[in-house]
Amino acid sequence: MLCLVGLGLATERDLSLRAFNVLAGCDVVYLEGYTGVFDRLSELEDLLDRSIHVLSRQEVESSPELIERARKHNVALLVQGDPFSATTHVSLILDCVDAGVKYLVVNSSSVFSGVARTGLSLYKFGKTASIPFPGKNFKPDSFLRVISDNLKIGAHTLCLLDVESDAHDFMTIPEAVRIIERADKKDSLDYRWVGCARLGFPDEVVKWVKPSTLKRFDWPAAPHCLVIPSKKLHFMEKEALKMLSD
Amino acid sequence: MLCLVGLGLATERDLSLRAFNVLAGCDVVYLEGYTGVFDRLSELEDLLDRSIHVLSRQEVESSPELIERARKHNVALLVQGDPFSATTHVSLILDCVDAGVKYLVVNSSSVFSGVARTGLSLYKFGKTASIPFPGKNFKPDSFLRVISDNLKIGAHTLCLLDVESDAHDFMTIPEAVRIIERADKKDSLDYRWVGCARLGFPDEVVKWVKPSTLKRFDWPAAPHCLVIPSKKLHFMEKEALKMLSD
Structure with a gap:
């Protein structure tokens, strides 16, 4: 399953309780690092007690690997603000639908x-x-x-x-x-x-x-x-x- | 201090980690019960492990008591969605500024x-x-x-x-x-x-x-x-x- 999780408007503590639980159940956690730059990565890693891999635009947009990985594992992609604010994240969900891969969206605070x-x-x-x-x-x-x-x-x-x-x-x-x-x-x-x-x-x-x-x-x-x-x-x-x- | 706390888009688990902490430090927790109707009040009370008082429109809008109470205590007002989505909550903040009462806003997910x-x-x-x-x-x-x-x-x-x-x-x-x-x-x-x-x-x-x-x-x-x-x-x-x- 691909879990698109909103980080919220400001700091890592804007994560919702639901987001926190969803992330705990994920095998791997990525951070989408190009529509925004999250400057509290180490605080976020401390909070979640795990390492987070930052993905570039290319790794998210032209990456069937992300979707394929989500076919077998619970993959989280953290996104600043609300996950649906950027068109590119809607595309990712459409790729999931196309590939028959389950997805989950966790909304968050946003500008x-x-x-x-x-x-x-x-x-x-x-x-x-x-x-x-x-x-x-x-x-x-x-x-x-x-x-x-x-x-x-x-x-x-x-x-x-x-x-x-x-x-x-x-x-x-x-x-x-x-x-x-x-x-x-x-x-x-x-x-x-x-x-x-x-x-x-x-x-x-x-x-x-x-x-x-x-x-x-x-x-x-x-x-x-x-x-x-x-x-x-x-x-x-x-x-x-x-x-x-x- | 008046803490205007967003409940988020859907369930009580859309509360942010920051909101959860802020609420833990409040002396009393109200729920604004007229711009929306939150139908998971008992789940929310269980989650926060405290009772929540639902306020009517009149109690929020024509209530200097709320502001006066916030002068001496930490008062939380829970609001569905993001706290600033409704004009009435902006007014409440202006009342705080007018009265010289401190306030805090915790953003959340929103429609x-x-x-x-x-x-x-x-x-x-x-x-x-x-x-x-x-x-x-x-x-x-x-x-x-x-x-x-x-x-x-x-x-x-x-x-x-x-x-x-x-x-x-x-x-x-x-x-x-x-x-x-x-x-x-x-x-x-x-x-x-x-x-x-x-x-x-x-x-x-x-x-x-x-x-x-x-x-x-x-x-x-x-x-x-x-x-x-x-x-x-x-x-x-x-x-x-x-x-x-x-």
């Missing part, structure tokens, strides 16, 4: 609901944007379309920032702001956004300020994300943003 | 990411709609606006179904379909929706069918929710919907 800690209503979030690291000949700006679609219907945009897992390089809020500003040729987004660092950690930081201030602020360590709110905020949202951002 | 189990991309979900029980002189249809806004930008709509906590009455998928159909005078939504029962439970059921079929199906117990997908599905979403719905 998709944790972002409501900003004070913005979760009901008013629209489509989610990915902000990718630009390549040499690759300057994607599809996130702008997502943001403008959301603004049209009065929805907030959660922007998830890229991770280059090999280099252990997390995109920071200042980098993301620069990438969005560069793509936004019409300069239509120059109002207060919400920068969120370490959501769900004891030392989380949320700031509701102009992009220029987001770029200058001295943020704590990753993970970071950004929210570009609707231009029309409910007065309760404004009040909450004021009180819950530093 | 807001769990719904990706349908195979629909979480990135493509738009604003969330609430489907309320109609009253005698009260037939709200604001959910239609949310659905049509989302359709305009190619986004899926998660529809959360009402709970009448006093009567322990959960709106079912067939009821919700009837309410939406009645409001949709133009009959513009007659295509395949996704019905989800018991997401995150071992016996979850997901069906991707026409509303007429959703109404006839013999669903398992609550909780139920609905997704009205974008009319333009990515082929991967179609494939996943096909394979992951029964």
